Amino acid sequence: MTTVRIYVTYKQSVFDPQGEAITNSIHSLGHDEVKGVKVGKFFDVTIEEGDKPVAETVKEISEELLVNFNMETYSYKILEEE
């Protein structure tokens, strides 16, 4: 089994209102060194390896469901392999 963490975020060009609200709150805590926050989400997906490579499964489920390419993009990393 392989556990993959898939990160989904807005594309760089898309305004992220949550990120902006959080940045403002961080500034009100006095952390002026923080120059920006982008909010995203992640999915920990457990995949049983078969004929299909894990990378292909990740690509397919991301493109078909997890990501809306009109506004989002994704990346992933492998957390655990057994």
Added chain:
Amino acid sequence: MKFAVIQFPGSNCDIDLYEALHTVCGADVAYVPSKESSLDGFDAVMLPGGFSYGDYLRAGAIARFTNIMPAIVEMAKAGKPVFGTCNGFQILTEASLLPGALKRNDSLKFVCKTVELEVVNNDTIFTSEYQKGEKINLPIAHADGSFYADLETLQKIEDNGQVVFRYSKENPNGSLNNIAGITNERGNVLGMMPHPERAVEALLGNTDGLRLFKSILDHAEVKA
């Protein structure tokens, strides 16, 4: 002309749509649960507002996988009227029947109020009863209604006249180009965040939405 009002788990404006069409316009209309797979016998399909599948993942994202969706895509391909309001609009973009996407309101707030719209294009089967440039008032009620598309797509839908409604006084959600409603390229699929079905009876204070339904019915009569 027979209308289908699709009921997804979590739809909550299905009755409003049904009553606007049936009670107010006297149209032939039936509910179709999203687990059904056929729209045989229907001439138009209406996707209601609400929170299908709890807006899990993204608003409208899971509804795309329901049994009824292939039949809705077929109706769209056949050039029949397909209409989505609010969550219905979100579902139509997620299903790629309309371009762009609806993202979280810039204010991060759920906005529930009546807003002024401009009818930008009245040369559609949904808006022929309105005047071009006419200002109307319709209620909105959403948290994820900020229309977004990349610049190239935005230019294309503007050039094609696919923008049908624009917020004209204030932009309540951060939509690009103040977009409140768009059609597909062919013009037979309309998605909009405002709720025309909640503005169809004088007794309830507003009838500005009524002509949208009348336009669809007129179109059917002309065709017949």
